[in-house]
Amino acid sequence: MLDRAMLVAxxxxxxxLGPVLTMQARGIVNSSSVPHPQQAHQPCTxxxxxxxxxxxxxxxxxxxxRPWKSLxxxxxxxxxxxxxxxxxxxxxxxxxxxxxxxxxxQRPITxxxxxxxxxxxxxxxxxxxxxxxxxxxxxxxxxxDHLYFHDGANSRSxxxxxxxxxxxxxIAKGADHATxxxxxWKNSTIGIHTCGxxxxxxxxxLHDSHRFxxxxxxxxxxIMISNSNEVASYNHITDFIVIGGTYGADGGAFEFDPRIYGxxxxxxxxxxxxxxxxxxxxxxxxxxxxxxxxxIVDNVSDDYQAFLMLWQGHDFTILNNxxxxxxxxxxxxxxxxxxxxxxxxxxNNIFVVHAGVQVFSDNGTQVWGIGAxxxxxxxxxxxxxxxxxxxxDPIGLPPGPHEIVADPMFVNFATRDLRLRxxxxxxxxxxxxSDSSPRR
Numbered sequence: 001m002l003d004r005a006m007l008v009a010x011x012x013x014x015x016x017l018g019p020v021l022t023m024q025a026r027g028i029v030n031s032s033s034v035p036h037p038q039q040a041h042q043p044c045t046x047x048x049x050x051x052x053x054x055x056x057x058x059x060x061x062x063x064x065x066r067p068w069k070s071l072x073x074x075x076x077x078x079x080x081x082x083x084x085x086x087x088x089x090x091x092x093x094x095x096x097x098x099x100x101x102x103x104x105x106q107r108p109i110t111x112x113x114x115x116x117x118x119x120x121x122x123x124x125x126x127x128x129x130x131x132x133x134x135x136x137x138x139x140x141x142x143x144x145d146h147l148y149f150h151d152g153a154n155s156r157s158x159x160x161x162x163x164x165x166x167x168x169x170x171i172a173k174g175a176d177h178a179t180x181x182x183x184x185w186k187n188s189t190i191g192i193h194t195c196g197x198x199x200x201x202x203x204x205x206l207h208d209s210h211r212f213x214x215x216x217x218x219x220x221x222x223i224m225i226s227n228s229n230e231v232a233s234y235n236h237i238t239d240f241i242v243i244g245g246t247y248g249a250d251g252g253a254f255e256f257d258p259r260i261y262g263x264x265x266x267x268x269x270x271x272x273x274x275x276x277x278x279x280x281x282x283x284x285x286x287x288x289x290x291x292x293x294x295x296i297v298d299n300v301s302d303d304y305q306a307f308l309m310l311w312q313g314h315d316f317t318i319l320n321n322x323x324x325x326x327x328x329x330x331x332x333x334x335x336x337x338x339x340x341x342x343x344x345x346x347x348n349n350i351f352v353v354h355a356g357v358q359v360f361s362d363n364g365t366q367v368w369g370i371g372a373x374x375x376x377x378x379x380x381x382x383x384x385x386x387x388x389x390x391x392x393d394p395i396g397l398p399p400g401p402h403e404i405v406a407d408p409m410f411v412n413f414a415t416r417d418l419r420l421r422x423x424x425x426x427x428x429x430x431x432x433x434s435d436s437s438p439r440r
Contacts, residue, residue: 044078044080044083045080045083046083046084046085046086047062047063047067047068047077047083047084047085047086048062048063048064048067048068048085048086048087048088048114049062049067049068049069049070049071049073049085049086049087049088049091049093050067050068050069050087050088050091051069051070051088051091051092051093052088052090052091053067053069053088055067056068056069057069058070058072058073064086064114067088070093070095071093071094071095071096071097072095074097074098074099075098078101079099079101079109079139080101080109081102081103081104081107081108081109081141082103082104082106082107082108082109083103083109083110084109084110084111084112085109085110085111085112086112086113086114087111087112087113087114087120087147088113088114088115088120089113089114089115089116089117089118089119089120090115090116090117090118090120091120091121092120092121092122093120093121093122093123094122094123094124094125095124095126095129095134096124096129096130096132096133096134096135096136097111097134097135097136098130098136098138099135099136099137099138099139099142100138100139101139102139102140102141102142103139103140103141103142103143104141105141105177107141108141108142108143108177108179109139109141109142109143110142110143110145111135111142111143111144111145111147112143112144112145112146112147113145113146113147118148119146119147119148119183119184120147120148121148121149121150122134122135122147122148122149122150122168123149123150123151123152124152124153124168125151125152125153126153127153127154127155127156127162127166128156130170131153131156131162131165131166131170132152132153132154132155132166132167132168132189133165133166133167133168133169133170134149134152134168134169135168135169135170136170136172137169137170137171137172137175137178137196138172138174138175139175140174140175140176140177140178140196141176141177141178142175142178142179143178143179143180143181144169144178144179144180144181144183145179145181145182145183146181146182146183147183147184148183148184148185148186149168149169149183149184149185149186149188149191150185150186150187150188151186151187151188152166152168152185152187152188152189152190152191153166153189154189154211154212154213154214155189155213155214155218156214157214158214158215158217158218160259161260162214163213163214163218164193164224164226164257164259164260165260166189166190166193166213167190167191167192167193167224168185168188168190168191168192169191169192169193170193170195171192171193171194171195171196171199172195172196173195173196173227173260173261173263174196175195175196176196176197176198176199177196177197177198177199178194178196178199178200179199179200179201179202180192180199180200180201180202180204181200181201181202181203181204182202182203182204183204183205184204184205184206184207185204185205185206185207185209185222186207186208186209187208187209187210187211188206188209188220188222189209189211189212189213189220189221190213190220190221190222190224191204191206191209191221191222191223192204192206192222192223192224193223193224193226194224194225194226194227194230195226195227195260195261195263196227197227197228197229197230198229198230199225199227199230199231200230200231200233201223201230201231201232201233201235202231202232202233202234202235203233203234203235204235204236205235205236205237206222206223206235206236206237206238206240207236207237207238207239207240208238208239209222209239209240209241209242209251210239210241210242210243211242212242212245212250215245216244216245216246217245217246217250218250219240219241219242219245219249219250219251219252219279220240220241220242220251221240221251221252221253221254221255222235222237222240222252222253222254222278223235223237223253223254223255224254224255224256224257225254225255225256225257225265225268226256226257226258226259226260226261226263226265227258227261227263227265228263228264228265228266228267228268229266229267229268230267230268230269231268231269231271232254232268232269232270232271232273233269233270233271233272233273234271234272234273235273235274236273236274237253237273237274237275237276237278238275238276238277238278239276239277239278240252240253240278240279241277241278241279241304242279243330247331247332247333248330248331248332249279249304249305249330249331250279250331251278251279251280252278252279252280252281252282252283252303252305253273253275253278253280253281253282253301253303254270254273254281254282254283255282255283255284255285256268256282256283256284256285256291256294256313257285257287258285258287258289258291259285259287259289262288262289263289264289264290264291264292265284265289265290265291265292265294266290266291266292266293266294267293267294268293268294268295269294269295269296269297270282270294270295270296270297270299271295271296271297271298271299272297272298272299273299273300274299274300275299275300275301275302275303276300276301276302276303277302277303277304277327278303278304279303279304279305279330279331280303280304280305280306280307280309281299281301281303281306281307281308281323282296282307282308282309282310283306283308283309283310283311284308284309284310284311284312284313284340285311285312286311286312286340287312290312290314291312291313291314292313292314292315292316293315294313294315294316294317295316295317295319296308296316296317296318296319296321297317297318297319297320297321298319298320298321299321299322300321300322300324300418301321301322301323301324302324302326302327302416303324303325303327304327304328304330304331305330305331305333305334305335306333306334306335306336306337306338307321307323307325307336307337308336308337308338309333309335309337309338309370310337310338310339310340310341310344310370311338311340311368311370312340312341313339313340313341313344314341314342314343314344315343315344316344316345317344317345317347318344318345318346318347318349319345319347319348319349319433320348320349320430320433321349321350322349322350322352322418323336323349323350323351323352324352324416325351325352325353325354325357326352326353326354326355326387326388328355329355329365332365332366333365333366333367334357334363334365335357335361335362335363335365335367335371336351336353336357336358336359336360337359337360337374337377338362338367338370338371339370339371339372339373339374339376339377340370340373341373342373342376342377343376343377343378344377344378345377345378345379346377346378346379346380346382347378347379347380347381347382347430347431347433348381348382348430348431348433349382349383350382350383350385350408350426351382351383351384351385351394352385352387352408352413353384353385353386353387353391353394354386354387354388354390355388355390356386356390356391357386357391357394358391358393358394358395358396359384359394359395359396360374360375360377360379360395360396360397361374361396374396374397375397378400379397379400379403380400380401380402380403380431381400381401381402381403381429381430381431382400382403383403383404383405383406383408383425383426383429384403384404384405384406385405385406385407385408386405387413393405402429402431404425404429406425407425408420408424408425408426409421409423409424409425409426410424
């Protein structure tokens with residue numbers, strides 16, 4: 001319903017149709033309690049690691065000519081602000097890296113790739129080694145860039161305390177200003193989990209995870225957020241879903257869960273993400289700690305189960321999204337929204353539904369008591385469309401100001417070309433908004 005809708009849809013078609021990214025110690029403690037590694041004998045400079053190089057040696061200088069060979073060097077290696085650790089493309093590593101050192105805003109510590117060929121690959125299948133983390137980050141201003149993670153660990157147990165310590169890249173509380181970018185995850189139970197603040201997660205590709213994290217209760221999650229002041233933008237997330245278990249199916253692109261350290265989740269922005277065939281776009285978990293002041297802006301969601309399942313959350317701004325809810329019911333829940341609290345704004349969105357689904361309704365499915373606040377949300381300037389014409393009222397409530405039921409007139413919905421035709425009723429029909437995607 002957007003002046004910006006044409007631009008937003010075109011941006012996502014470039015993401016969808018352009019080349020996909022071609023990259024192929026135990027226990028969690030707060031960063032403040034992580035002992036600083038002893039100063040190693042290597043000088044403070046950039047270092048190289050190449051598991052395939054016959055001259056590589058962990059006791060060597062870590063230069064490009066004589067690189068280190070494995071991840072075993074890191075527990076004793078002091079990293080300096082501005083230092084870059086280069087992993088050779090085409091190399092492969094098993095295990096995990098605890099990172100206790102910090103960079104600065106101008107001189108972050110960076111882990112990235114060098115050379116030619118596929119991105120360096122990482123896996124940690126052992127939940128008893130760093131809780132299954134590959135990068136366990138306790139320092140601030142750390143950058144993870146152009147790496148490939150695959151086949152991560154399952155949790156040690158189904159207990160929340162164990163599940164909430166998972167993540168191929170785990171950013172601990174106190175590890176602020178991390179940047180996770182231009183990397184790829186495949187078959188990870190939890191791809192990225194941030195408990196630090198001011199994390200930027202951008203331009204990553206996370207896909208194809210069909211495993212329970214533990215037992216048959218908790219499905220795979222691409223990105224988990226457990227603290228405040230986070231941005232996740234321009235990520236492409238597909239097929240985080242497992243069929244079966246307690247709910248019929250589970251998983252999802254994003255999850256908010258503040259229970260690991262007890263921090264309120266607030267001032268979070270999810271923008272320009274593309275989510276397809278996941279078991280939901282975002283679930284916000286119920287906890288004693290509030291979740292509020294969240295911007296969900298300019299995303300495309302073509303997922304199962306729900307766009308937003310908010311067990312808790314108020315002061316959410318849900319703006320300029322394209323939400324496609326036409327995939328068949330595969331679990332006990334089949335909705336667009338659930339709201340555990342009143343006081344959220346839904347504006348300038350396009351909603352396309354199917355098979356009698358209404359946007360503001362539990363649709364007769366299981367929502368565990370969090371469907372009582374549909375009438376206490378602010379909704380205006382949205383477009384609603386029942387793609388198969390099975391529902392004459394796809395809204396489920398009286399229309400809000402400037403809301404319409406109409407075909408959005410995508411270029412080709414069947415192929416998911418979601419650009420808008422020039423005669424789309426959404427053109428020039430949205431409420432004026434400020435810049436929806438401020439960058440830090």
